Amino acid sequence: MSGNRKRVAILISGRGSNMSALIEAARDPGYPAEIVGVLSNRAAAPGLAVAAAEGIATASLAQSQFPSRDMFEDVMTQILESWDVDLVCLAGFMRILGEDFVNRWAGRMINIHPSLLPLYRGLHTHERALADGATVSGCTVHFVTPGLDEGAPILQAQVPVLPDDTPDTLAARILVEEHRIYPEALRMLALGELTATRQ
Numbered sequence: 001m002s003g004n005r006k007r008v009a010i011l012i013s014g015r016g017s018n019m020s021a022l023i024e025a026a027r028d029p030g031y032p033a034e035i036v037g038v039l040s041n042r043a044a045a046p047g048l049a050v051a052a053a054e055g056i057a058t059a060s061l062a063q064s065q066f067p068s069r070d071m072f073e074d075v076m077t078q079i080l081e082s083w084d085v086d087l088v089c090l091a092g093f094m095r096i097l098g099e100d101f102v103n104r105w106a107g108r109m110i111n112i113h114p115s116l117l118p119l120y121r122g123l124h125t126h127e128r129a130l131a132d133g134a135t136v137s138g139c140t141v142h143f144v145t146p147g148l149d150e151g152a153p154i155l156q157a158q159v160p161v162l163p164d165d166t167p168d169t170l171a172a173r174i175l176v177e178e179h180r181i182y183p184e185a186l187r188m189l190a191l192g193e194l195t196a197t198r199q
């Protein structure tokens with residue numbers, strides 16, 4: 001497998017626990033993808049140091065340094081191209097991406113979202129699930145399309161919502177499942193198993 005593994009970049013903004021789950025999966029030489037770079041829009045993102053310690057190329061650039069989102073995303077594209085990237089994984093990347101950037105990666109860029117999409121697109125998913133009295137929640141890996149959290153789902157996992165849950169306890173229960181399904185979804189994408197369902 002090592003000769004034709006897909007080259008993957010991960011985009012983060014923070015802690016990077018999903019990033020770490022992907023890096024861990026890719027340690028297996030039989031896994032069909034390798035993590036070749038981690039890009040953050042925040043220089044202080046803790047995940048950057050974790051990736052660097054793994055010997056993975058890293059870069060950070062703040063959108064505020066650029067006159068426009070297009071220019072910011074053009075530089076992101078240049079970095080991804082310099083890493084010769086095949087696939088992009090968003091993992092807690094807290095910027096909405098523009099249509100040109102998203103379309104450039106159509107069918108090749110996926111995201112992990114902490115809800116059972118199409119429920120609770122956007123932020124504060126756990127607070128909203130609890131406020132609704134949901135008894136089940138979970139997470140979704142989906143293709144990235146221009147509409148926020150609207151792309152076709154690839155894998156989902158459910159967890160129960162318990163009576164005494166807070167947003168933090170529910171988030172922690174869901175995060176365990178995120179770390180399980182994200183590497184599995186990337187495996188499927190890298191093997192070309194998702195072409196019929198993309199977008």
Ligand code: GRF
Pocket residue numbers: 012014015016017018019091092093112113114139175178
């Ligand atoms: C995760 O809950 C993910 O679903 C959401 O942002 C969070 C990122 O956490 N998109 P981490 O940085 O991967 O630990």
